[in-house]
Amino acid sequence: MTISRAAITATGGYVPDKIVTNAEISAAVDTSDEWILARTGIRERRVLEPPAATSDMAVIAVQRLLEERGLSALEIDLIICATVSPDHVYPATANIIATKVGASNAWGYDIGAACAGFLFALWTGAKFVESGTHDKVIVVGADTMSRKTNPRDRETCILFGDGAGAVLLERDNRGYGLIDGIMKSNGSGQEFLYQKAGGSKYPSTEQNVKDGDHFVTQSGAVVFKHAVKGFTEVARQIMDRNGLGPGDLSFFIPHQANRRIIDSASSNLGLAPEQVLLNIDRYGNTTNASIPLCIWENADNFEPGQNIILASFGGGFSWGGIYLSWASDGARLEELSL
Numbered sequence: 001m002t003i004s005r006a007a008i009t010a011t012g013g014y015v016p017d018k019i020v021t022n023a024e025i026s027a028a029v030d031t032s033d034e035w036i037l038a039r040t041g042i043r044e045r046r047v048l049e050p051p052a053a054t055s056d057m058a059v060i061a062v063q064r065l066l067e068e069r070g071l072s073a074l075e076i077d078l079i080i081c082a083t084v085s086p087d088h089v090y091p092a093t094a095n096i097i098a099t100k101v102g103a104s105n106a107w108g109y110d111i112g113a114a115c116a117g118f119l120f121a122l123w124t125g126a127k128f129v130e131s132g133t134h135d136k137v138i139v140v141g142a143d144t145m146s147r148k149t150n151p152r153d154r155e156t157c158i159l160f161g162d163g164a165g166a167v168l169l170e171r172d173n174r175g176y177g178l179i180d181g182i183m184k185s186n187g188s189g190q191e192f193l194y195q196k197a198g199g200s201k202y203p204s205t206e207q208n209v210k211d212g213d214h215f216v217t218q219s220g221a222v223v224f225k226h227a228v229k230g231f232t233e234v235a236r237q238i239m240d241r242n243g244l245g246p247g248d249l250s251f252f253i254p255h256q257a258n259r260r261i262i263d264s265a266s267s268n269l270g271l272a273p274e275q276v277l278l279n280i281d282r283y284g285n286t287t288n289a290s291i292p293l294c295i296w297e298n299a300d301n302f303e304p305g306q307n308i309i310l311a312s313f314g315g316g317f318s319w320g321g322i323y324l325s326w327a328s329d330g331a332r333l334e335e336l337s338l
Contacts, residue, residue, distance in 0.1 A: 005177030006126035007327035010168040012065030013296035014057045015046040029154045036158045041259020045161030045284030047146045053087045055096040057164035058142040062101050065166045073101045077134040079108035080125050082117030082288040085144045114314030115255050118288045123181045129169050137169040141288035150215035161284035165292025176327035182234045189317035192222045227313040231265035234321035235311050246270035255312035256280035256290035302326045
């Protein structure tokens with residue numbers, strides 16, 4: 001019996017040109033390159049300069065994806081954008097992306113689930129493909145967190161960077177593709193990692209802007225503990241119910257939140273360093289972009305049938321994991337319907 005699944009068949013990514021080093025941050029707040037590197041694994045991050053916005057980064061990522069696959073934007077059925085830094089509250093950034101790339105036959109919407117948003121969007125997009133209603137779905141993860149970070153808050157200003165990544169989902173009839181996923185959320189964690197102002201509960205006012213309430217706020221120690229637990233549990237559950245041991249995984253692609261979180265979770269899962277893909281040292285925490293950027297940068301080294309687990313944890317709290325069997329690169333796509 002042929003198994004039909006949604007598979008990643010092309011990727012694209014973009015990071016801004018401007019690099020902000022730990023030394024530059026250390027000149028503004030009481031920290032140092034050594035302190036930041038030891039606690040986060042971050043050496044530098046990319047920052048998007050105004051007037052460019054989140055959609056501008058996403059457009060480049062999508063254009064690179066379309067070029068890789070040899071597609072016209074008119075062939076795309078749906079664009080889902082995972083972001084917590086949209087161009088506007090509305091319209092959806094996904095719709096702006098579609099217009100800018102010329103995907104006039106696509107509809108789209110945004111998903112906001114903090115750093116877990118890309119996995120939520122990827123799992124959702126896969127269902128549109130698996131149902132047979134959509135042939136080509138683009139899932140974007142893009143954020144401009146530099147505009148939501150208080151440059152005087154040492155807890156957060158050292159962490160975040162800007163970027164965008166995108167993947168194309170199509171049907172694969174060989175048994176490759178997205179095989180399993182677990183998505184979780186728990187709103188009781190909202191006070192430990194959130195943006196207080198800017199929503200309906202605390203609309204933006206002159207006072208809360210002065211107070212910095214429109215910047216991201218986190219309790220680092222609490223988030224660290226929950227993130228390690230969340231990463232580990234979803235990955236282990238997926239591995240157990242699919243009969244996978246550490247040696248069966250080719251790669252583990254975690255959300256690039258903090259190197260110590262990644263190392264703790266990877267150790268708990270019994271994974272070797274070479275199985276864990278990283279970009280946090282160069283880009284920092286790019287929120288929804290971190291996992292698709294990792295996929296984009298490493299896709300040329302993947303082989304069909306390799307087992308990969310993605311895992312993420314974000315504010316709110318929200319977290320999840322996805323198990324996929326890598327399908328192909330564009331050159332092998334002709335085989336997908338055989």
